[in-house]
Amino acid sequence: MQVVSVKVGKLYGVEYVNQLYKQLLTFHKDCVYYCMTDDPEGLHKDIQIIKITDSFKERKWWNKIKLFEPGLFNEPTIYLDLDCYIHTPLDKFLETSHPDKLNILKTAWFSDGIAKKIHMCNVNSSIMVINDHNCEPMWKECHDHIDRMYKSFYGLDPWLYRRHMSSMQFFQPGLAYSFKHGCMYPLDIEQNKLRQLPVCIFDDAQNRKEVLDGLWQSSKVMG
């Protein structure tokens, strides 16, 4: 299994990367973990470094578009935001992924109407499956129009939603959830709760670091 994360700037320290790697090894001992970063200092020696530069000083999350470069990965590769937490194995993400589309998370914890109201979209790029060619339309648009994109969208998610819905497939429900908002609207939307599902994301969570610290220290694995 191949997994990748992106770390640019100082917002997330190396501990986020190293902890994620530790969680991965718990379930996938032969996992190859890549980190695309402008500063590899302090990263675990077995993490594969892909050196990048910070091209987006004000909104660094836009550096994630570098994942879309065709040919960067030679097999389907799971992308995880650094503030994700892995509870259980990740195989289902790959088993259910579409080979020719960008596989991405839907904000299923909101109704589509509310998602659009709050975040301008129902797409969440905290988790994706990328392969060697499934992001070509996105990469081409980045190449041709990055200035327009960066000045028209706060982040990647509303851009992907507005421009590339036909090139994406959502992961099946229940593979990931939001600590802050829940898992599935309207049946499972209890807030600020951990669940027995593969991955937890921490978007919008005020106490993200505190919860993650607790999980890291206890090395508690649910399920």
Add this chain to the structure above:
Amino acid sequence: MDYGKVQKLWAKGLGYVADNHIYKYKDYSEAVFDTQIESKEWLCHQLKKVKPDVKHISILASWYGLVAVPFLYETFGEIDIDLYDVDEYTTDIAKHIWNDYPKVNVHTKDVVFDDIDYKGEVIINTSCEHMMDMKYITKNYNDKLFVFQSNDNSNVKWLHINCAMNQGELIEQAGLTDIKYAGSKIIYEHKRIMVIGK
């Protein structure tokens, strides 16, 4: 200005929003805020001074056109007005509001990425803070008059992405070289900026 006209149009759309687009309710209610009224009143006043006779206007990121269209009609008469917005729910509501105004045409178009042939002799965008620099559009139209508004309120996360702090910054973003008007005023605690030019 006959504010009753805005009110009637707003009421006309309100039932449609309730029946078909309930999640747009808050957005729809904000379309007639005082800030909208004041900024469109200012726009029409200054545009009339620069160009007293206008026949056809294109409005980018037009939202519902609830305030802009009545004010432009009051200023220039019942001229052709093309409204462009990327959000299909917004344009669906707008089409309902303007369904008995044959000279108002509503288009679901992405002004950032779509190739659009703007027919208006005047092109207006009062939401420049929401999107790319307008130079990408002005460079294609040497003969048209542009009216742009932006603001310095960068605290609106997700939406106010490309603010301008002053007239000079908006002029630079827009790539305008022949400036007919440039000004700013404080509207609801924030500086609103307007430039008119080619």
